[in-house]
Amino acid sequence: MGFAEEHRKWVEEHISRRTGERRGRLKRGHGHGERMFLEKVWWPMMGHLNDLHPEYEVLDWRSRPYFVDFVWKPGQVKFAFEVKGYGPHVQNTDRTRYRQELNRETYLQIAGYRVVAIPYDDLEASPELTITLLRPLLMPYLVLKLEEEEEFSRLERDILRIAVRSNGCIRPVDLVKELGIDKRTAIKGLSLLCNKGKFSPIILEKSGRVCRYEYKHSFKDDQLW
Structure with a gap:
């Protein structure tokens, strides 16, 4: 299923579960910038919209409702993503509103959210940069979820962690150096x-030999990229 159909179903599902202002905010607030983030960054990176919540309501320090563009909750961790354009967030002439916005971001972190600002201009001009920056930020939590869902040996867990630090690609010699094991192991x-679908071998065209392995980040059978 392509992005457009999956996105439509995802929005409709969230709307069907909401009432009142939470429902109205999703209809009004999920606009062009938010959709562009999903289509150009999240979908190519993740391949699905699981555990992602649009226009997510959070109470601020005054117990007033505040709606975050996206909250991602794959488990115990919580990420808050805000798509920010230059005009409304940098040249905002309402200084009180601007201060409140900054205070909300601080409060979100106090409440246990990791706050990530997404520049709107990058979504238009260089979404690949946003993907490059988000991958190493999110990968440790993807690995933790994989470990919760499947059984891995200690060696396999060590290999997964090294793959994360190595930006997803590793060679057997890297494991030999870091883990002190022999090449055969x-x-x-x-x-x-x-065999478990967590790596794919990268084969040299000329020799047909495997030169390195690429880590396939996945939730169950969904390939993240």
């Missing part, structure tokens, strides 16, 4: 993870 561990 490294290749065996990588092969087992390939």
